[in-house]
Amino acid sequence: MQIYLPIADLPVNVFVILAMGLAVGFISGMFGIGGGFLMTPLLIFLGISPAVAVATVASHIAASSMSGAINYWRRRAIDLALVFMLLAGGIIGTAFGVWLFTTLRAIGQLDITIGVSYVLLLGIVGALMVTESVRAILRARQGKPVELRRPGSHTWIHGLPFKLRFKRSRIYVSAIPVWGIGFLIGFVGAVMGIGGGFLLVPMLIYVLRVPTGTVIGTSMVLTLVTMASATVMHAATNHLVDALLAVFLMVGGVTGAQFGARAGQKMSSERLRLLLGLLVLAVGLRFALDLVVAPENLYSIRILDPNT
Amino acid sequence: MTWRPALALIAALGALAAFAPPAAAERLIASLSNHRVMVTSNFTGEELVLFGGIEQDAASRPRRSGYDIVVTVTGPRQTVVTFRKARILGIWVNADSRVIENAPAYVAVLSNRPLDAITNTETLRRLQLGLDNIPLAQRASVNIADAASDDPFRLAFIKIKSDHGLYREVSNGVTFLTPALFRASIPLPAEVPVGTYEVDVRLFADGAQIARAPSPFEVYKSGFEQVVTAAARDHGTLYGLATAMMAIATGWFASVVFRRD
Numbered sequence: 156m157q158i159y160l161p162i163a164d165l166p167v168n169v170f171v172i173l174a175m176g177l178a179v180g181f182i183s184g185m186f187g188i189g190g191g192f193l194m195t196p197l198l199i200f201l202g203i204s205p206a207v208a209v210a211t212v213a214s215h216i217a218a219s220s221m222s223g224a225i226n227y228w229r230r231r232a233i234d235l236a237l238v239f240m241l242l243a244g245g246i247i248g249t250a251f252g253v254w255l256f257t258t259l260r261a262i263g264q265l266d267i268t269i270g271v272s273y274v275l276l277l278g279i280v281g282a283l284m285v286t287e288s289v290r291a292i293l294r295a296r297q298g299k300p301v302e303l304r305r306p307g308s309h310t311w312i313h314g315l316p317f318k319l320r321f322k323r324s325r326i327y328v329s330a331i332p333v334w335g336i337g338f339l340i341g342f343v344g345a346v347m348g349i350g351g352g353f354l355l356v357p358m359l360i361y362v363l364r365v366p367t368g369t370v371i372g373t374s375m376v377l378t379l380v381t382m383a384s385a386t387v388m389h390a391a392t393n394h395l396v397d398a399l400l401a402v403f404l405m406v407g408g409v410t411g412a413q414f415g416a417r418a419g420q421k422m423s424s425e426r427l428r429l430l431l432g433l434l435v436l437a438v439g440l441r442f443a444l445d446l447v448v449a450p451e452n453l454y455s456i457r458i459l460d461p462n463t
Numbered sequence: 464m465t466w467r468p469a470l471a472l473i474a475a476l477g478a479l480a481a482f483a484p485p486a487a488a489e490r491l492i493a494s495l496s497n498h499r500v501m502v503t504s505n506f507t508g509e510e511l512v513l514f515g516g517i518e519q520d521a522a523s524r525p526r527r528s529g530y531d532i533v534v535t536v537t538g539p540r541q542t543v544v545t546f547r548k549a550r551i552l553g554i555w556v557n558a559d560s561r562v563i564e565n566a567p568a569y570v571a572v573l574s575n576r577p578l579d580a581i582t583n584t585e586t587l588r589r590l591q592l593g594l595d596n597i598p599l600a601q602r603a604s605v606n607i608a609d610a611a612s613d614d615p616f617r618l619a620f621i622k623i624k625s626d627h628g629l630y631r632e633v634s635n636g637v638t639f640l641t642p643a644l645f646r647a648s649i650p651l652p653a654e655v656p657v658g659t660y661e662v663d664v665r666l667f668a669d670g671a672q673i674a675r676a677p678s679p680f681e682v683y684k685s686g687f688e689q690v691v692t693a694a695a696r697d698h699g700t701l702y703g704l705a706t707a708m709m710a711i712a713t714g715w716f717a718s719v720v721f722r723r724d
Contacts, residue, residue, distance in 0.1 A: 157507050158504050159503065159504050159688060161691040162695055164656065214709070214710045215710070217711065218709075218714040219714060221715055222718040267556045379711075383710060386710065388703070389703065390700065391699040394699050396703060398702070401709070402713075405714075406713065409713055409716075410717065413721040447555070452622075452623070453619075454545055458543050
């Protein structure tokens with residue numbers, strides 16, 4: 156069944172969109188991430204312009220993180236104080252990201268920026284996750300206990316001023332890295348059309364030493380708020396959010412996420428991290444290929460302003 | 464009829480043609496099957512049909528090679544940037560670009576036989592007929608200039624538009640039902656932008672344009688599509704808030720529906 160998307164200005168098959176939503180939702184539920192880094196490229200592949208894809212995916216991620224966040228809320232696995240501090244940086248980061256997005260679009264370098272950022276971000280994060288999880292799996296094989304948290308190990312981050320106590324996460328850290336991480340996630344999310352869950356979770360674990368119990372729930376609430384505000388900002392500045400496309404993505408996404416979450420619970424966390432790392436790495440490599448391989452068509456066109 | 468009166472007739476007609484304006488002889492009538500194309504949620508493109516007739520009056524003289532019809536459909540104007548990628552530091556980036564002012568979003572040139580068989584290159588260029596000759600003014604930093612028809616940016620632009628079905632030149636797009644009655648189908652792919660489209664029908668005989676008839680139509684969004692587009696454009700913030708609320712509601716609804724504990 157074909158349906159015409161009002162903002163993207165092209166017809167798409169509803170079942171293809173629903174299936175994409177389901178598949179990405181499954182993965183996002185399984186790993187506790189938004190899945191934007193998969194959805195945005197898929198939409199671009201369907202022929203939707205990168206700008207519309209990035210803006211619309213923001214609302215899709217908001218929906219899937221909302222459904223996840225409620226589950227974690229019921230289990231009291233969300234550190235709201237930490238969410239608020241991250242948000243303080245996140246909102247500024249999102250606004251800055253939307254501004255950069257608009258500027259890059261105007262000078263014609265948006266696609267390349269999205270491409271390069273994907274390669275760098277996904278490549279680095281993917282490689283780190285794969286090595287870390289392989290090490291963890293090997294350690295577990297050798298029968299050594301898994302080190303989740305080393306109480307005595309402090310880094311320079313713990314020496315920064317403006318220290319705050321986050322009760323639910325049982326951590327005592329400076330506000331500066333918390334703001335910094337929030338800013339980075341908001342910024343990256345707005346420019347690249349990703350929620351940044353796959354970035355935020357490792358940063359919370361390794362930089363702030365947030366215990367695994369609260370990390371995913373906290374990340375989901377933050378993603379929900381940054382992506383909901385990115386939706387509003389993209390709609391207000393670029394008028395590129397396709398609500399109809401968003402509905403189909405959301406419905407598929409939230410459904411898939413439920414099944415994904417159940418599948419994810421059956422796997423060990425090291426194996427999950429390895430799988431996610433490989434997935435992230437694969438998407439990064441796919442983008443790298445696009446950048447280095449000579450394109451079939453050197454030319455591309457973009458409509459500046461319809462003179463209507 | 465022997466050859467002598469025939470020759471006299473041709474000579475007489477030749478004399479007549481020299482004195483009378485040739486355009487007065489034929490009248491061209493053209494009409495579209497539909498003047499308003501609605502884009503609704505199940506729009507997957509449409510085909511408009513143009514019917515036309517050539518009316519001859521007493522002054523009409525027989526045409527040696529019959530009639531030829533060239534139909535040019537031109538969509539709403541847009542300012543478009545064409546980018547060219549180049550390898551910089553090992554990666555392919557948009558290195559060079561040209562802005563094309565007032566480029567038609569859609570162009571279809573339909574004719575009953577190849578354009579170069581209908582008339583000569585010079586006439587085609589003068590009348591701006593065919594994809595090779597449509598005016599695409601490029602803005603190179605300060606001055607606006609019509610790029611030469613073999614300009615790489617111009618060619619690339621036409622190629623990309625053609626790949627999307629938005630630019631096309633169909634040399635058998637016009638069919639003569641009788642020597643004086645013709646039809647042409649105008650294919651509108653799903654990607655056609657909304658706006659006013661000009662249909663310019665030109666009648667040729669013996670390589671010269673002898674009549675011309677315009678017939679515009681409009682492509683517009685209606686119903687739900689129109690509401691969404693207008694909301695997104697005119698009330699961006701509210702539209703964004705509504706979309707965000709919808710996302711939150713969908714997420715909440717899913718967690719209720721699939722709740723297990």
